[in-house]
Amino acid sequence: MKIIVVSDSHGNTQAVIDAVFDENPQLILHLGDGEKDCDIIREVYPNIMLRAVRGNCDFRVREPEYDEFVVENKRVFMTHGHLYGVKFGFDSVLNEGFLKHADILLFGHTHISFNKVMQKMCIVNPGSIGREPKTYAVLEIEHGVINCHIVKQGR
Helix, strand or coil: CEEEEECCCCCCHHHHHHHHHHHCCCEEEECCCCHHHHHHHHHHCCCCEEEECCCCCCCCCCCCCEEEEEECCEEEEEECCHHHCCCCCCHHHHHHHHHCCCCEEECCCCCCEEEEEECCEEEEEECCCCCCCCEEEEEEEECCEEEEEEEECCC
16 A cells, blocks of 8 residues: 655645655545645545644644554554654654554654654654655555655655
8 A cells, every 4th residue: 555644734735736646645644734735635636535633733623633543454643743742852752652552653743854663663754745845755555564765846
């Protein structure tokens, strides 16, 4: 399964549309600060499931603060990250990921991309797709193996 992970679109809906077009994923995950963008993405790509969480710049209460789900037998925990103080360090969000027994931990908020495996947990911050340098993450889960890479738009 191919998954695109975006965060912090901040109204730059076209960047998300372009990334989805380029990657052709089966699932879109938005990590916050783009709730209105999610509405448009759902209209443009009605056949691709989109899951989203609320960021610190999202003021509607429709999206949850975090989301937990299983995809391809892998447990995913996603949050924007502001409630875990990720701009000051990752300890709190990492602890939450470990407590949730996540195979994949996703967070945004910092606008800085990050991709690392720690103690078998894939930890990803896709950066900001709405601000320069525009980045997003592509997760591929195949035969129980998780592969992730960060894509810089406009290369």
